[in-house]
Amino acid sequence: MSVGQQTTLYQKHLDAGAKMVDFSGWDMPINYGSQIEEHNQVRLAAGVFDVSHMTVIDVGGDDAEKYLRYLLANDVAKLDQVGRALYSAMLNHDAGILDDLIVYRMSFGYRLVVNCATRGKDIRWMIQNTDGFRVSLEEKPRLAILAVHGPESIGKVCEVVADSQATQIRELKSFRGIEMDSWFVARTGYTGEKGLEFIFPAEEAPELWEKLLAVGVLPIGLGARDTLRLEAGMNLYGHEMDESISPLASNMDQTIAYEPTDREFIGRPALIAHKHLYESGEVPKLVGLVLEGRGVLRKGQKLVTDKGEGVITSGSFSPTLKHSIALARIPISSQSCEVDLRGKLTGVRIVKPNFVRFGKKVFE
Amino acid sequence: MSNIPDELRYATSHEWIRIEDDGNASVGISDHAQDALGDIVFVELPEPGTSVNAKDEVAVVESVKAASDIYSPVSGSIIAINETLLDAPETVNSSPYENGWFFKIKVSDAAELEELMDTEGYSEHCEEE
Numbered sequence: 001m002s003v004g005q006q007t008t009l010y011q012k013h014l015d016a017g018a019k020m021v022d023f024s025g026w027d028m029p030i031n032y033g034s035q036i037e038e039h040n041q042v043r044l045a046a047g048v049f050d051v052s053h054m055t056v057i058d059v060g061g062d063d064a065e066k067y068l069r070y071l072l073a074n075d076v077a078k079l080d081q082v083g084r085a086l087y088s089a090m091l092n093h094d095a096g097i098l099d100d101l102i103v104y105r106m107s108f109g110y111r112l113v114v115n116c117a118t119r120g121k122d123i124r125w126m127i128q129n130t131d132g133f134r135v136s137l138e139e140k141p142r143l144a145i146l147a148v149h150g151p152e153s154i155g156k157v158c159e160v161v162a163d164s165q166a167t168q169i170r171e172l173k174s175f176r177g178i179e180m181d182s183w184f185v186a187r188t189g190y191t192g193e194k195g196l197e198f199i200f201p202a203e204e205a206p207e208l209w210e211k212l213l214a215v216g217v218l219p220i221g222l223g224a225r226d227t228l229r230l231e232a233g234m235n236l237y238g239h240e241m242d243e244s245i246s247p248l249a250s251n252m253d254q255t256i257a258y259e260p261t262d263r264e265f266i267g268r269p270a271l272i273a274h275k276h277l278y279e280s281g282e283v284p285k286l287v288g289l290v291l292e293g294r295g296v297l298r299k300g301q302k303l304v305t306d307k308g309e310g311v312i313t314s315g316s317f318s319p320t321l322k323h324s325i326a327l328a329r330i331p332i333s334s335q336s337c338e339v340d341l342r343g344k345l346t347g348v349r350i351v352k353p354n355f356v357r358f359g360k361k362v363f364e
Numbered sequence: 365m366s367n368i369p370d371e372l373r374y375a376t377s378h379e380w381i382r383i384e385d386d387g388n389a390s391v392g393i394s395d396h397a398q399d400a401l402g403d404i405v406f407v408e409l410p411e412p413g414t415s416v417n418a419k420d421e422v423a424v425v426e427s428v429k430a431a432s433d434i435y436s437p438v439s440g441s442i443i444a445i446n447e448t449l450l451d452a453p454e455t456v457n458s459s460p461y462e463n464g465w466f467f468k469i470k471v472s473d474a475a476e477l478e479e480l481m482d483t484e485g486y487s488e489h490c491e492e493e
Binding site (some may be wrong): 342 | 403405
C-alpha cells in the first residue's frame, strides 16, 4: 500500500472511523460511515471538513494587485477592503480554464486557495507570468484548512473560540474574512450553507478539530462535500471545468470582470471571441438536470436533446431532494433532454444549475 | 474487517447465497460489497418468475458512488423479491445478510453451489482485490 501525504488530522480521521482514499496524492477521508448522513448533518446542523490538501499561495510585493489583475479573469480591484474574498477563474491564453480559486485580500497582499490536483501547473503558470511585476509568491504548505458548515456552524464555532474572536466571527458577512494573529477565518465555502473556513497553522488543527467535535460538530468526508457542492450548483475542476472548456460553457460568465475594458488579463482576447460564438449559439451551456424517477445520473453519461448531443459533467443522488441531479453541458437552446441510463433513454428535466441553498430546494 | 458469515457461500462478484429450510436459496450482497459501494440509494430487482442462468445480470444497485450489477450466483427461477428494498434501499447497508436480501431463487442445479467460495475463500478473495 502506498502512503500518500497526510494532513495533521490524519490520526483524528482514523479515530473518527474514516474510510481514507487517495485524493491527488493525499490520504483523505471519503466518509466516516455514511456519506448521506454526513451530507444531511451539514444541511441540518453543522459539520467540519479537513480540506488541508488544498494549496495556499500568498502573493505579496508592490505589484501584487497589478499582477493578479493580469493573472485572473475576475478583478481583484473589487476587493476594496482587507478580508474581502473573490471567486475567479485562472485562464490560459485560449481562455481555457487552468483552475478556479478563491482570492482573499490580506494585510500583506493577497492569499489564493487553489485546487490540490492542479497545484503543480498552477504554480508553474503563476511563476511564468510574473515577468515585469514586482511580486513575490509563497506557497504555504504548513497551513491547514478546516471548513465548518451548516446552519449551526457559526454558533458552534463561537462556543469553542475565545470570546474576543467569537465577537469578530459573528460580525463577519458572507465572502468576508478576518486575520487573527496567525489565523485567518472567512465566511466562504463550498456547500450552499453558511459557514466558515479556517486557514491556520497546521499543528493547531487537531486542537480545534477536537473542540468542535466536543460541541457536537461532526466530521464530514469529501464524499459529502461533493454532493453538497453539486446540490449548490457549484463547479468542480476536472468536471465542469478544464483547459479545453470556455468559462462561458461552465456557467462562469458572471465571474469574469469585463469592465473596466482597459484591464488586460490573460485570456481576454480569446474570451471576447468566445462571447461572439456564445451569442450566436455556438457554445454549449452548463445546465442543471433533474431525474425525478429511479436511477442516478453520473458524470460522462450521454445526453440527447432537441438541439443535439450533450454530456453530464457531475451527477449524483441528492440526499436533500431524494432524487438524482446533475450538471450537464448541452446545446444552448435545448428545450428537452434525455439521458442514456444504462442503455435506456430516459427523460430528464432541464433546470437552472442550482438545486439547494440553505437547506431548501431552489429550482422550479 | 468485514463480516463474512460461515453458513453462506459467496461469488467472486460479491453476492452471497443461503440455502433456506425449504430448499430454495436467498441471494444478497456481502458486507464487504455494501461497504465498498457506500450509501445505497436505489435497487432494481428482477421480475418474479424469471428464469436465470448462473452469472446472469439480474439486479442493479445504485449507491451515491456508482451503479453496480448484481449477478445470480446460480441458475434457477426467481420466486420472490425483497420489495422493502424499493422504498428502503439503505437496508442493504444496515443488514446485508438478513433484511437486505435481494431475491429468492429455486435452484435448478445444486452442483453450481459447489463452485462458490466459503468464508475462508471469500475472505482471501476480498483481500486480493
